[in-house]
Amino acid sequence: MMGRQAFDQAQLFYSFNLEERIPARHLLRRIDAFVRQALSDIHYELSAYYSHTGRPSIDPELMLRMLIIGYCYGIRSDRRLCEEVSLNLAYRWFCRLDLEDGVPDHSTFSKNRHGRFRECDLLRLVFERVVGICLGSGLIKGEGFAVDASVIEADASRYHGLAPDEIDWSKVEKPSRAVREYLEALDETAPAEPGRKPPKVISPSDPASAWTAKANKRVQFGYGLNYLIDNEQAVIVDVEATPARTFDEVASTETMLARAKSRFNLKPKLLAADSAYGTGKFLAWLIDEEIEPHVVVRDLSNRKDGTFSRSDFKYDPDKNIYTCPTGKILTTTGRIHEGKTLLYRARKNDCQSCPLKRKCCPKAAERKVPRDVNEAARDIARSLVGTPDFERSWDERKKVEMRFAHLKTHHKFERMRLRGLSGARDEFHLAAIVQNLKTMALRLTKPPTAVQVSA
Numbered sequence: 001m002m003g004r005q006a007f008d009q010a011q012l013f014y015s016f017n018l019e020e021r022i023p024a025r026h027l028l029r030r031i032d033a034f035v036r037q038a039l040s041d042i043h044y045e046l047s048a049y050y051s052h053t054g055r056p057s058i059d060p061e062l063m064l065r066m067l068i069i070g071y072c073y074g075i076r077s078d079r080r081l082c083e084e085v086s087l088n089l090a091y092r093w094f095c096r097l098d099l100e101d102g103v104p105d106h107s108t109f110s111k112n113r114h115g116r117f118r119e120c121d122l123l124r125l126v127f128e129r130v131v132g133i134c135l136g137s138g139l140i141k142g143e144g145f146a147v148d149a150s151v152i153e154a155d156a157s158r159y160h161g162l163a164p165d166e167i168d169w170s171k172v173e174k175p176s177r178a179v180r181e182y183l184e185a186l187d188e189t190a191p192a193e194p195g196r197k198p199p200k201v202i203s204p205s206d207p208a209s210a211w212t213a214k215a216n217k218r219v220q221f222g223y224g225l226n227y228l229i230d231n232e233q234a235v236i237v238d239v240e241a242t243p244a245r246t247f248d249e250v251a252s253t254e255t256m257l258a259r260a261k262s263r264f265n266l267k268p269k270l271l272a273a274d275s276a277y278g279t280g281k282f283l284a285w286l287i288d289e290e291i292e293p294h295v296v297v298r299d300l301s302n303r304k305d306g307t308f309s310r311s312d313f314k315y316d317p318d319k320n321i322y323t324c325p326t327g328k329i330l331t332t333t334g335r336i337h338e339g340k341t342l343l344y345r346a347r348k349n350d351c352q353s354c355p356l357k358r359k360c361c362p363k364a365a366e367r368k369v370p371r372d373v374n375e376a377a378r379d380i381a382r383s384l385v386g387t388p389d390f391e392r393s394w395d396e397r398k399k400v401e402m403r404f405a406h407l408k409t410h411h412k413f414e415r416m417r418l419r420g421l422s423g424a425r426d427e428f429h430l431a432a433i434v435q436n437l438k439t440m441a442l443r444l445t446k447p448p449t450a451v452q453v454s455a
Contacts (some may be wrong), residue, residue: 066182178420210243280374
């Protein structure tokens with residue numbers, strides 16, 4: 001029998017406790033204790049950036065909690081985030097809002113993100129506090145780290161890129177925040193390193209982003225999300241935003257490792273990374289820091305045309321010479337080409353009279369052998385490949401790739417909402433904060449099991 005609602009008159013008074021409505025196994029309840037620790041004394045940190053006169057300001061802890069919800073559940077729009085917090089009971093509980101409390105306007109986030117939060121580097125502070133909680137809880141072992149980068153598409157059209165000499169920034173009447181930040185950075189940037197080419201295409205709306213084809217196999221503007229994780233529980237120890245260029249991503253690893261050491265006294269015994277990090281300069285830096293480079297080094301010296309490869313020449317580190325298969329000497333002038341390569345040359349007369357010339361240098365007057373100035377560091381990295389420690393760390397390196405996969409799949413973080421390198425830093429810090437909070441919820445708290453009722 002079909003029934004009907006008995007009363008059309010709504011109840012006038014309700015007895016409602018928001019605390020009782022949020023299940024103990026809810027994600028926000030499980031991370032709330034950690035968020036409370038991370039945001040403690042946050043008002044003191046921001047006190048210098050708020051005026052003591054005028055209208056009452058929005059509580060910064062409320063805005064931070066709302067941002068955590070947004071990045072936790074993939075709510076990318078500030079406007080939609082405000083609507084969801086207004087409607088969702090769990091979101092209200094997490095934000096310490098009662099049923100009748102108002103939700104801040106979406107424009108408040110823009111003003112605070114680009115103003116007070118960025119001026120005091122608040123999101124970096126919160127991220128480091130979350131890492132400190134992970135460290136104090138024993139989730140960070142500190143022996144083995146892994147590093148990798150993933151491209152996040154910039155909020156810039158891939159169809160409107162221009163060559164650098166086609167843009168006259170002086171004619172831009174009202175440059176955006178991202179453009180102003182880019183131009184200020186150009187004035188402060190040190191001279192480019194030898195061998196590094198300038199960008200071919202720049203986005204007029206977000207010039208700090210890089211023109212890249214690494215993500216989704218298509219060319220687009222993007223930023224590099226760089227994660228440094230501890231291999232034990234995949235806790236994100238540090239995060240850095242760079243343009244989506246391999247050179248910048250590799251260089252950022254030195255920054256993250258140095259920062260982990262100075263902030264948390266964390267120095268790993270080994271670092272696992274893919275072949276993009278196998279540059280001689282970076283490997284030499286790791287070895288100087290007494291960190292084992294568990295990196296696969298690309299060897300492009302082997303020839304496929306049947307002629308002698310570099311491995312057929314013996315190198316003497318004491319005399320700094322190469323010896324060819326017939327016993328002739330190849331020497332170098334010491335001149336460094338493209339900022340990283342030494343050339344060892346044989347004598348022209350030795351090569352012209354050599355019976356193996358056709359198998360060595362059939363099209364050149366004399367044989368030349370290139371050698372990276374940091375080839376010794378590359379040799380050390382090669383010697384570690386295949387060892388049990390290398391195989392274990394190489395397998396654990398997949399955890400950092402899973403971080404990126406979860407971020408893009410579960411958190412819907414595939415495209416930037418903020419522009420400029422500062423905007424990328426803000427978004428990446430929030431993403432790392434949320435992922436570390438979820439790790440603590442998974443490892444340090446256990447959801448209650450359902451009670452089985454006997455029939």
